[in-house]
Amino acid sequence: MNLKELNPPLIELPAGQTFFRVQLLRARPGTVKTNGLLLPPAGVLSGRFCLPDQVTAYLADSSDTALFESQFRRETKSRSLGDLRKRALLQFITRQPLRLVDLRPLAEPYPLLLSLRIEQTQALAIDCFTAGHQGLIYDSAQHPQHSCICLFPKGIAALKRLQQWPLVKPGSRQLLREVVGAARRSGVPLLPDDAS
Template structure:
């Protein structure tokens, strides 16, 4: 399956779009730091639309979507407070227009786009970047009716970080309200690492 076969719609989002991401507070060795993002190095190929020779950034249309996609996925059985302490919720806006391939309308006729058959979706991402697109927008598999974006380097360059909120207030056990709400609605229990 390739871009030519699928014929997805192309969209151009105006500047000023808001996206969210959950990421570690501190970079791991080898992490690529750019525009407030901490990204895995090129070639890790862990995500559906990762590229072998360039970094990609995954973001979501809302804080809830970012939390469900990253920490409170359907298959998640629990989350620890220690794990949450290491992460933050970030808000970004776009400083310029984004040219994206829109896979949302194809999610129903092509379940492959929402699957874990990532060699095929990664090949599609390669077609997209070769065609000069800055990324893809696709249906969230974890939060129905919501969307995520995968941005390639040119799309990443259009981002500007606006806010960062630790998931757990430093020095306390106080969780960010959005985390409490996402945990409650997902049914994922939160486990304390230290004695109460």
């Protein structure tokens, strides 16, 4: 599967769009820090649209989608407060238009776009990057009727961080309201700090 074969629509999102992401509060060794994002180094290839020699950033259209995609996925058995305590929900805004490949209309005829066949979707991402696009927009596999974006470096440069909220209020057991709602709706049990 490649960009030419799929022939997906191309869209330009206007500036001023908001997106959300859950990430660690503190960077790990080797983390790439840019525009308020903490990203895995290039070449980790852990996500479905990661590039072999460039960093990529994954964001979601809502706080719920970001939480479902990162913390309360369908296969998740439980989450510990200790794990949530290490993370924050971030809100970003686009400072300029984004030129994206739109995979949303292709999710039904090409279910592999939402699958774990990441070698194929990563090959598609390489095609999109090589063609000069700033990223991709695609259906969330975890939150129906919602979207996620994967941004390449030029798309990442268009972001500005607006806000950051710890998932657990520091020095307490108080969860961010969005976390409570996402945990309840996902059915993923929350365990004490020392449980896993």
